Structure formats: structure tokens, C-alpha cells
Amino acid sequence: MFEWLGISAQGLYGQILIGLINGSFYAILSLGLAIIFGLLNIVNFTHGAQYMMGAFVAWGAANYLGLGYWWALLLAPLVVGAVGILIETTLLRRLYQSDHVYGLLLTFGLALVIEGGFRQAFGISGERYEIPEELQGATHLGFMVLPNYRAWVVLASATLCLVTWVLIERTRLGAYLRAGTENPNLLRAFGVNVPLLVTLTYGFGAALAGLTGVLAAPIFQVNPTMGTNLLIVVFAVVVVGGLGSIIGSIITGIGLGLVEGLTKVFYPEGSAVVIFVAMAVVLLLRPNGLFGKGK
């Protein structure tokens, strides 16, 4: 179909698939950032480190405890979420009266501590994490060969986005969360334990990042620097999509992932910067972002 451009159909579909996977990661991570930002008014710079910790929990569980991928999917969000709750209750909580900038600086400092610690302990060369047995191999679809694990990641991320959306838009807890985003004082007056809600929200956001880390572990190398580099791209995604809308985060994340994947096919040199260029273009045309109301 695109042979006349010197591009094989297999290559094109392969890159679209990778774009879809990267896009789902952008979507879940920006979703987590949006949830945390909504209630805590903090841009969580530790998000990347939390994603990296999730991948390392999976790797550590396999290497030290002999626990496989499926256990890691359960364990990583619990561990990373617990660390997140610890961070919120001991550190972040002290800053809610201060300027938003301090929250960013604090979480940036924490990201440095975590990343530096992991780099000291595990080096920067990265560790391999095997695809679980059940998901190895590939399926022939006729027009392309689909690696099973990648299909699973797309499916799992889509489910994760859907579950989060349902949780926030269709449950009582989610209603509290949305109410807290609008007006925490009023919500408190109705007898809701807002500080607890804030703690749980941060823990949930962190757990989401940790879970994404497990999904990513078999695709990318498990590496202490994997988180922050990804997070900066996610920031660009967030600037494009805005932090105000859940659906907006998902659409923007997946959309920009696909754009990046297609760039890899047609102009590989530009793939590292295409998302930043897209951000610049959006800033020029729609300064408030695609879905943002502006802030």
C-alpha cells in the first residue's frame, strides 16, 4: 500500500502499534497527573520516578522473590501507591498553603532523590525484563504480524483508562473527587474527610504510574532514567490536552503517540521532537490547549 514510498505495510502497521502503545502510556500518565493536579493543585514531577519504580518492582519481584508478571501487576501498584501515600502524608501535605510552584519543586526534588538512588543501586545500563510465557509469540493477522504482548498492552491500557473513567465519573468516590476538585472547603462542610481523599487520590495516581511501569517493563529496558525522560514528553502532552478533562487526556495521549509513531515511519529523524513541535503549534493556534479552559 505504501510500498511506493519505500515503506512496507508491516513496518507501517508496526509503528502504528508502537505509537498506540506509547500513546496509551502517555494517556495513563497524563491521566494520573490530571487527577492529582485536580485535587492537590500540584504538578507531580515524581510521576516519572513512580513509573520507573513500578518497572523496578516487577524486575525485583522476578529476580529476588521469583514472582512472575501477574504478581507484579498486583504488587507494583500497591508498593508504589504506598510510597505515594507516605510522600503525601509526610511531605506534600505541608505545602497546600504555599504557592503551587513549591509543590512542583518538592516533587522534582523527590524525583531526583529516587532516580539518583536507583542509579546508584542499579547503574544506568538497564535490566531486561522477560515477556511472560502466556503472552510470548505473535499472531498472524493476514496484513501484519501482531506480537501478543503488545496487543495485551494496548488492551490493558484501554481497560485501565476505561476503569479510571468509570471510577471518576460514575461512582460515589469519584463524585467526591470531582466535588473536591471544584471546591474542597464546601465538600468538607458536607462531612467528607477531604484530607483522606487527597491522600488516597495521590496514592491512586502514583499506583497508576507504577502499574504503567509494569506494562512497560518488557517493552523498554528497566532503567532508572526511563521515567523522567518519558515524563517530560507527558508534560508536553498535558500542555496540549490540558489537565482539566479525563477524556481529553486520553485522546491527546493516544493521538500524539500515533503522530509520533507515524513520524517514525515517514521521517525517522523527527520522531524525538515531533510531540514538542506539536505542542508549540498548539500553543500558537490554541493557547489554552485542545481541551483546556485555560488557567
Add this chain to the structure above:
Amino acid sequence: MNVMTWSRQRTGFVLLVALGLLAPFVIYPIFLMKALCFALFACALNLLLGYAGLLSFGHAAFFGGAAYVTGYVMTVLSWPVEAGLLAGTVFGLLLGVVFGGLAIRRQGLYFTMVTLALAQMVFFLCLQIKATGGEDGLQGIPRGALFGVLDLNQSLNLYYVVFAIFLAGFVFIYRVVHSPFGNVLKAIRENEPRAISLGYNAERHKLVAFILSAGLAGLAGSTKAIVFQLASLTDVHWSMSGEVVLMTLVGGMGTLFGPVVGAVFVVSLDHLLAPFGSWFTVVMGVIFVACVLLFKKGIVGSLRWPSKPARTSSADTPAATA
């Protein structure tokens, strides 16, 4: 500014000049020059963060980008050193026009994220294009002779040139901060809607501050390239942007001497912890956390007399536009 502040600032300035003139006889000049480059870099960031209340997390792009430009024109095109410094500074200014123009379209935390993302784009460009030498960077940048007369390979000559550049930048920032423009900038930081209602064009003031800050960061980067004869990916990496924010934070945002003190502090720390690998990153992170939680005013900010209630509230939240 009252009389007491002014006399204290004058004392501080005299002390700074005296220390700067005598230091190379006591301390290793290369270390001092590194500290001076970073001090100028931190002062440039402070102009934006401390006085305009805008937190840029992308200043490494101006610093490192200018270092590459200076390195390129001096090694490949064999330009003289003054032209190299000028080229780097102009590059910083121009990049500041582009980045500033984009970033001030968003406010608060979005502004910070935009600057960080744009700087990361510069990092990838430096990694990919041929002129920057990829992973190796540009090495062996010649120092040459200033105006063809003063041999900069003599470390003492180089030191005093670097010190003069730093002082020029420092005095320039002082003049900007204490000009009517600087006062409007502070007014915008404190209360942007009110400044706008008084008829000031907030966007244009912020943009000019951004461009000046970027140009000075470029000058610092160019100077650094000549001192170390090297422009590398470290200079454009996001951790460099974080480091300069830390210098400003430790020293005291919105104080004239804070960034200088902070830069000396962080550069010394870097020097001490150099043999311990990634522990420097960890310690930097811990200091970030400690500053934010316990020490928001920084070293110089805490030295101020607490007898000025009208200003203490502004010192608590120097970046209050978010």
C-alpha cells in the same frame, strides 16, 4: 528600596568585588570560573523567577545552546573569542524570543511545563544534528586572545575576563531590577490583574524579562564553553535546568546576591561529591526538599532583617502568579 537596604547592598557589592579580585590567589581558578559562570546563570534565572515570578525549567536550553554556538563558531569557523561570546549571547536572546513567546501564552505551572518541554526539544536536536558532535559534544574549543591582545590560555587572565563578564551581567541585572521596568515586573508578580488594570502590558513585560534572562543565560553558557573548552549534552540536559533552579532557591529567590551564594554552594557541593557518583543527584534532591519545606527564603533571604512586614509577605511567595 529604603536607605538601609541600599547601604547593605552596597556593602555586599564591595565585598563581592573584593572577594572576586583576591580569590584566585587562594582558590583554584578553574573552580572559581565555574562558580562565576553558574552564578551568572543563576542570576539570569533569578531575574525571571525572583522578580517576574515565572519559573522556567528550561534554562539549560539557553545555557547549553549558547555553549554549542560559541564552540561551533570558534572551532569550525575560527571566529575570535569576543565574536564567539557575542554569538552565544545573541543565540540565547533569539531562542528566548521564540521560547518566551510560546511559553507566556500559558501561566503558572503550564508555563513551567512548556519551558521544560521546549528545552527537551533542544536537547534532542543537539543529540541528533551533526554540528553539535552528538554524544561527544564539541571538544577542544580554543580560548584564543581577547581583542587579539590578552592571552586567555593564561588562567589568571582568563579568570579576570570571566569575572568582568560576571560583574557586567550582575550590574546589568541590578539596573534592570531597580529600573521602572523592574518595578512593573514586581508589580505583575505580586498582582497581575491589578498591574494590567493600571495600564501595564503584562505580557510584554514578561516577554522582555524572559528574553533578557535567556540572553544572560546564553552569555553564561558561552563563557562556560570557553573556560572548559567544551560544550556537551550535560549543558542542555533537564538536570542542568534543575540545578540552576536549585542554586536560585538555595541562595534566595528574588534577592540580588542569593543566586551567587547558591551557585557557589551547589558548585562546591558538586566538587565535594564528585567521587561519589549518583549521590550528588540524591543530595541535590534532598536539598530541594529541605529548601521547599523549611527554608523557602534561602540563605540570603534569611539573612534579611525581619523588620519589614510589608515585604515579608512577598518574600514568602516570590512566584505568586500560578
